[in-house]
Amino acid sequence: MHWRLRRAGAADADALAMVAAASFLETFAGVLAGPDIIRHCAANSAPAKFATWANDPASVVTLVEHPDGAAPVGYTVLTSPDLPIPLGPGDIELRRIYALSITRGTGLGAALMxxxxxxxxxxxxxxxxxxxxxxxxxxxxxxxxxxxTLVGERRFLVGETWYDDVVYGRDLR
Structure with missing residues (x-):
C-alpha cells in the first residue's frame, strides 16, 4: 500500500482532529475508561489544537491519507517538549504518532517514524x-x-484518571 504522507497545514485541522480522536479511541478502548477517552479527545484533539501546531514554525504535523480517496488514516506531531526530564536545546518531542488499524502490518508506522x-x-x-x-x-x-531508550517517567492525565507513562529518547546525530 502506498500511503500518502504530507506536511499538514491549518486547513487540515478538521481531518487531523478526526483521525486523532478515532485512533485514540481505537487504541485505548478497553484499556482506558470510556468517559476519560471522550474527555481527553475533546480537550486534546480539537481542530484548534492542530491548527496551532500546524502554524508553529517549531512544530511539524504530518498527515497520512489513504491512497484511495485520501481519507485521513494517521498522523504525527513534532513539537517543543513538555516532559518532566532535563531538556536540552536540541530536543523535540514526538507528541503524537498514531495510525488507524487499517494500516497495521503495512510498514506505515516505520514510515511515519x-x-x-x-x-x-x-x-x-x-x-x-x-x-x-x-x-x-x-x-x-x-x-x-x-x-x-528509556530516559524517564511521568504521570499523564487522561480525562480524570492519572496513568504511569515512560519517556523514551533517541539521539538523532
Missing part, C-alpha cells in the same frame, strides 16, 4: 523524545525497535 526523524533533523534537532503508556507493550516494542 522515519519521516518524523527526517523532519526533526531538518529543524536542527539532535534528540527526539516521546511519552507512552507504561503498560502499552506493543508501542514500547515498536519504539525500542526504532532505537529509542
Amino acid at each position: 522515519a519521516r518524523a526523524i527526517t523532519d526533526a533533523r531538518a529543524l536542527g534537532m539532535t534528540r527526539m523524545l516521546l511519552g507512552v503508556l507504561g503498560r502499552n507493550h506493543r508501542a514500547r516494542a515498536f519504539y525500542e525497535r526504532q532505537s529509542f
